[in-house]
Amino acid sequence: MxxxxxxxxxxxxxxxxxxxxxxxxxxxxxxxxxxxxxxxxxxxxxxxxxxxxxxxxxxxxxxxxxxxxxxxxxxxxxxxxxxxxxxxxxxxxxxxxxxxxxxxxxxxxxxxxxxxxxxxxxxxxxxxxxxxxxxxxxxxxxxxxxxxxxGDGSRPALSDQEQRALVLYASGVGLDAVAATLNVRPDTAKKYLARVKAKYAEAGREARTKIDLRREAIRDGLIDPEV
CATH class of the missing domain: 3.40.50.2300 (Response regulator)
Structure with missing residues (x-):
């Protein structure tokens, strides 16, 4: 058999x-x-x-x-x-x-x-x-x-690169390291995060700071609260 x-x-x-x-x-x-x-x-x-x-x-x-x-x-x-x-x-x-x-x-x-x-x-x-x-x-x-x-209607529709940038940055990774991980320039990584913030704002979920982004990423199940 x-x-x-x-x-x-x-x-x-x-x-x-x-x-x-x-x-x-x-x-x-x-x-x-x-x-x-x-x-x-x-x-x-x-x-x-x-x-x-x-x-x-x-x-x-x-x-x-x-x-x-x-x-x-x-x-x-x-x-x-x-x-x-x-x-x-x-x-x-x-x-x-x-x-x-x-x-x-x-x-x-x-x-x-x-x-x-x-x-x-x-x-x-x-x-x-x-x-x-x-x-x-x-x-x-x-x-x-x-x-x-x-996600529900309050969760922004992020591109793959935007979501990866958010997860890395909200997990405590610095901007330069985010860029290196994504294989892009630091100013490009910064643009990804700016778009993430804008999309959360459009969804009625202000996320202006790194702490704000971490809170929203945890809320959406993108990162572990223990990380």
Whole structure:
């Protein structure tokens, strides 16, 4: 038998863990994935810390290949993006199944490296397709996710270079270093930042200083507050 990329050769199925604090939603997700040939639910519970606690007791042969994860729970802490990044770095793939109540948190977990995010208003067919896409190390983008990534109407539409300049500068990098990183002249980097400030002003979000830019970049989920 040929083993799909990323799946160990000791089993002919993918191991799935589910984090969802609403029992009915969790049970339906279990049913939905269990019905797929080649998938097996190995753990299901209410919170991300409980999942991490369980994973620490598992061997590589029993750890999940994929975690289907709700970000925001009512009876416990929300997902910590740093802990999520550590889990992903260990080789576990993650598909977020979320109501997307916190766009900033969604953008932060995307930066942590999750395979994709499916909204709870998306169809069950979307959930299945996203699951298989992430297992095969692909990505999945729904219209709802695309709108979250783009931000709401109050988030300025920045070009790639403008956003890179903002992230670097708001993270504490000096103007000359920003220019060097972007491979442009310092006056060009300065123009990028001037355009960023103008676009935030047009959106009704004044950001005249470096501190202001950092505040707005954090608000839009572009940089980690701890950086």
């Amino acid at each position: 040929t083993t799909p990329a990323g799946r160990d050769s000791t089993a002919d199925y993918w191991r799935i863990a589910i984090v969802e604090d609403h029992l009915l939603q969790r049970r339906r997700t279990e049913q939905l994935l269990h019905a797929q040939e080649g998938l097996r639910i190995v753990w299901s519970g209410e919170t991300f810390p409980l999942l991490l606690q369980w994973i620490r007791t598992q061997s590589p042969a029993t750890r999940p290949h994929l975690v289907v994860l709700d970000l925001v729970v009512e009876r416990g802490p929300n997902v910590d993006p740093d802990a999520l990044r550590d889990l992903i770095d260990s080789g576990v793939r993650v598909l977020v199944l979320s109501a997307m109540a916190s766009p900033a948190l969604v953008r932060r977990v995307l930066q942590a490296g999750v395979g994709s995010i499916v909204g709870k208003r998306d169809s069950e067919a979307d959930i299945i397709e996203a699951t298989w896409a992430v297992l095969q190390r692909g990505t999945w983008v729904t219209p709802e996710l695309a709108s979250v990534i783009a």
